[in-house]
Amino acid sequence: MTDTSSALRIVWIYPDLLSTYGDQGNALVLKRRAELRGIRTEMVHVLSSDPVPTQGDVYLLGGGEDRPQILAAQRLRADGGLKRAAEAGAAVFAVCAGYQIIGESFGDDADNPLPGVGILDIRSGRGETRAVGEIVADIAPELGGGRITGFENHQGRTHLGPSARPLSTTVAGIGNDGQTEGAYQGQVLGTYLHGPALPRNPALADMLISWRVGQIAPLEPSWGERLHEERLAAALNS
Template identity: 80%
Template sequence: MSDSSSALRIVWIYPDLLSTYGDKGNVLVLRRRAELRGIPVEEVHVHSSDPVPAEGDIYLLGGGEDRPQILAAERLRADGGLKRAAERGACVFAVCAGYQIVGESYGDDDDNPLPGVGILDIRSGRGQVRGVGEIVADVEPSLGVGRITGFENHQGRTAIGPSATPLSHVVKGVGNDDGQTEGAVQGQILGTYLHGPALPRNPGLADLLLRWRVGQIPPLEPSWGERLHEERLTAVL
């Protein structure tokens, strides 16, 4: 965890720009699953007018429309705090618009390439077909998460470069626009198109982020998160 505090520092980036799909749910579930294990948490909300602290442990970015996405990317690049945090080994969890802008480049609303933050080796643009609906994917086995479920609503297409690997392989849905992979991972940086929000629907993903920052964590008794996860899988497949 952060050297400056004994608490796990969770940083929610730009809720005023990147929180179109109930992304605060990711913050709440991550905090709750940490606290149930006795891990103290400090929650920091960073609005787009604020500097991004480089001393956090887990950084969360959510979804947004085209113009807020462009503004968020510009401010994050100019600020530099998120990139400095990633370079020192912090964990980053980025969803949809957030997923695209932490990459090397992304497309604006006319599919003109714009520079991203450059902490994940992906390049995104606009596809021909919009991915809308439930998605199910099997996470790379070495991550120990299993099958994930979510809701996708994007026209983005994302190509993964050699420094990153796919987060998962699609069972049902569109994903990165190839119908085969969904999301990407590079070190402790994880991006995905999954909404729902992703962590309430997939508590295993939340626990992966916690393991990355605090090491081994004790299991929790199955609760509503696990039940929601199974209900969604059963409904879709």
């Protein structure tokens, strides 16, 4: 049963550093799909100069260039709020640069390893080639299955440790390593998918909502589902 007694608190982290590809669209779609079900929401924007609140329900991080990524990781580690929230059971959805920095380590522009926030058992470095283009992947069956789509633009290669599981297996594109895309650990989830990811994959948005409020009612198919099918068809037929 859906709990609508309190607001779903959506925390958008560091839009001044991590919003290169319009990933704030993830926050907007999450808010909209919750409210269509009668779930009240509260949107919190946290700038890099602000402390990260620990009482949020879903924390969102977007993509960024190398230097802002390094600064974001440094500030998140020093602040500690995101890690405390994740340890308390909050959901985290991180994209591209955000995905890399919530791991144990990531590479700078010279591929020197730098410490991450440490809430996802992954380690990222730089590959020999850049992954650019549409990506299609099949979500892990234990998460409900289904196919996801997005746009990737990164040189990262990500390796999963024993505590993390792949979010999906790649059908087209590179993702982590040409075989898997993204990772999850408990309610912490990371992906290389831009587009933004949640507008293109409304089922992922619904999964994040359900992690925090319990079972949710399905919505009538609308533009989100149509966009999902259109982008899947375009990617697979290109």
